[in-house]
Amino acid sequence: MEGRRVLHIPISSNGRFFSPAPLKKRILVTGGAGFVGSHLIDRLLVKGHSVVCLDNYFTGRKENLRQWQGTASLEIIRHDVVDPILVEVDEIYHLACPASPGHYQSNAIKTLKTSFLGTFNMLGLAKRVKAKLLFSSTSEVYGDPDQHPQVEEYNGNVSCTGIRACYDEGKRCAEALAYSYMRQDKVRISVARIFNTYGPRMRLSDGRIVSNFAAQALAGRGLTIFGSGEATRSFQYIQDLTSGLLRLMESSYSSPVNIGNPQEISVKSFSTLVLQLVDEFGNIERLDFQASVSDDPSRRKPDISKAREQLGWYPMWSLFDGLTETIFYLRT
Numbered sequence: 239m240e241g242r243r244v245l246h247i248p249i250s251s252n253g254r255f256f257s258p259a260p261l262k263k264r265i266l267v268t269g270g271a272g273f274v275g276s277h278l279i280d281r282l283l284v285k286g287h288s289v290v291c292l293d294n295y296f297t298g299r300k301e302n303l304r305q306w307q308g309t310a311s312l313e314i315i316r317h318d319v320v321d322p323i324l325v326e327v328d329e330i331y332h333l334a335c336p337a338s339p340g341h342y343q344s345n346a347i348k349t350l351k352t353s354f355l356g357t358f359n360m361l362g363l364a365k366r367v368k369a370k371l372l373f374s375s376t377s378e379v380y381g382d383p384d385q386h387p388q389v390e391e392y393n394g395n396v397s398c399t400g401i402r403a404c405y406d407e408g409k410r411c412a413e414a415l416a417y418s419y420m421r422q423d424k425v426r427i428s429v430a431r432i433f434n435t436y437g438p439r440m441r442l443s444d445g446r447i448v449s450n451f452a453a454q455a456l457a458g459r460g461l462t463i464f465g466s467g468e469a470t471r472s473f474q475y476i477q478d479l480t481s482g483l484l485r486l487m488e489s490s491y492s493s494p495v496n497i498g499n500p501q502e503i504s505v506k507s508f509s510t511l512v513l514q515l516v517d518e519f520g521n522i523e524r525l526d527f528q529a530s531v532s533d534d535p536s537r538r539k540p541d542i543s544k545a546r547e548q549l550g551w552y553p554m555w556s557l558f559d560g561l562t563e564t565i566f567y568l569r570t
């Protein structure tokens with residue numbers, strides 16, 4: 239026997255060969271130059287995968303991926319997902335869509351097209367190349383929730399005529415598409431319902447509360463509070479989100495999963511925290527109360543039991559630590 243190489247090929251019960259799981263996958267990330275997409279690509283490339291990034295640069299930025307310039311395993315394509323594209327991949331993280339209310343409302347029809355046509359094209363691609371697709375849905379599918387905290391079974395309190403409908407109804411329709419492709423065409427899917435997320439690479443002009451308050455405090459201006467400041471949100475740090483997305487893609491669990499940090503805080507308390515971190519000398523004329531924005535959900539907090547049970551995932555970053563990192567990034 240010496241000198242002879244024995245090849246062990248595992249055979250399944252139905253007589254077919256198992257090929258060993260490929261360590262290196264080819265992965266498509268739509269919206270890959272954006273805030274969430276670029277952090278996810280960092281982690282996929284570090285794991286040794288090969289990544290194709292699609293972005294139309296509406297809110298994404300080339301600088302977010304500058305650290306990978308010249309890396310052979312990253313291919314960046316300027317492309318809008320409302321148009322079909324064919325790429326051979328094993329997995330698709332479909333993230334493309336503006337997420338800040340200001341951005342998605344600025345061209346509501348385009349936002350709806352992105353949700354519907356973009357997801358339709360990506361599901362068609364997943365079907366054709368037999369890739370698994372993870373769809374980035376949102377806590378906004380729960381609308382202005384009358385059930386608190388929000389569990390995945392809750393069907394939401396959403397207005398199909400309000401100014402947020404382009405986003406929340408668009409995402410709901412995209413979820414419906416995903417589950418139709420799963421039932422009808424056996425496409426493997428995951429759906430992440432992502433709650434408010436913040437971190438480095440958010441743009442100062444993003445328009446959401448974290449970057450707005452940080453930018454205002456850093457510039458010594460009062461923090462703009464829309465309405466009474468009693469509305470609540472639950473903020474998760476970007477690294478926690480990307481960990482959740484990676485785990486969800488690995489799992490075979492196909493029902494929607496909330497990915498968020500259940501630590502709930504009011505807008506007013508959040509402003510106090512930002513001021514503590516930025517304004518050591520108490521120089522800022524503190525708060526600048528403004529009219530409330532239409533359709534603004536009054537509270538939001540994820541129930542993350544599913545993520546814990548199905549993925550073994552839970553957030554690791556405290557709001558204090560995550561905000562410290564984010565403010566350091568925005569300051570520099």
Ligand SMILES: O=c1ccn([C@@H]2O[C@H](COP(=O)(O)OP(=O)(O)O[C@H]3OC[C@@H](O)[C@H](O)[C@H]3O)[C@@H](O)[C@H]2O)c(=O)[nH]1
Pocket residue numbers: 337338339375376377378432433434435445446447448450451462463464465469470471505531534535
């Ligand atoms: O300057 C500001 C910005 C925001 N706010 C308030 O802060 C709260 C959070 O607002 P943001 O704009 O940051 O985010 P929203 O929760 O409204 O929407 C977000 O929800 C979840 C994600 O899927 C989306 O990225 C985004 O739509 C709201 O009550 C809003 O009125 C202020 O009081 N002042």
